Amino acid sequence: MKELVVLRIGHRPRRDMRITTHVALVSRAFGATGFALEGGVGVLESLERLLGNWGGKDSFSLRSVESPKTFLKEWKASGGKVVHLTMYGVDVDSKLPQIKDLGDRIAVVVGAGKVEKWYYEIADLNVAVGNQPHSEVAALAIFLDRVNGGVRGGQFNDGRIRVLGSEKGKKVIMV
């Protein structure tokens, strides 16, 4: 995937701060190329610091988006495609062939709270990870796992901190 940007819409700064942070961290760890957020500059600042420590400044972009609708219209006008993650959509595993057919520039819309009908309409695909209520964080992780082939091991070469997976306890290297 040349460009796979996760667009978080409807972020409510106080209420959604931690969930939105998890959405952003999952985006990075599971190989998206960027994270775009409607509002919530505070979240982006703390993510910038994380990229400094853990890496990703050269491979993962962060941006604030004033109007997600304008963002998506321009994205589509320039040839990009849009996937909207929603529990009301069609299950990701049955949609994998169509997702792969979308090409190599995809924006993944992840809502907080109720999502306007407009997004269902502009999306090329409305994709669910099961049709039960659970979590946009989990849905994004499974989506990226299926589309991108799993979590990235530890290949953020510009990071200062690295974890070596171990049987017991913690092994952390400061580069």
Add this chain to the structure above:
Amino acid sequence: MKELVVLRIGHRPRRDMRITTHVALVSRAFGATGFALEGGVGVLESLERLLGNWGGKDSFSLRSVESPKTFLKEWKASGGKVVHLTMYGVDVDSKLPQIKDLGDRIAVVVGAGKVEKWYYEIADLNVAVGNQPHSEVAALAIFLDRVNGGVRGGQFNDGRIRVLGSEKGKKVIMV
């Protein structure tokens, strides 16, 4: 899996309310048989209501745990095994054979904030979903996906609400 209980430890009622709720919802949607929480009775009450609406009262148990250490000691004494999800552990995909060898009664420990060394020691396996910082919600979803074979479609027969996945918009049935 006969019994697969997710044990959420270290829950801080105000700070972790929504993340813990997502952990519980992922447990249910991805086929765990129960969710146990250290503290946080308010979260359990709202989950009880969700089970009434969406189903799972007969297949998914909720409980509050006063001492997670006592819970895990008794679990192990009765033959159960323990998996601790941690970004410092060994990647889940390489550990799948060992996880399957643990048998059919597994408690999955999901921490909030810093986790005491004691849990790393009592765990039969310390398992990571990548060694990058992301989200316990995502880690649990991927773990259950690998171990349980994906999200449950919609087989909570006692629920009153059902979603039919659709290409555009929302299709909801009230039973």
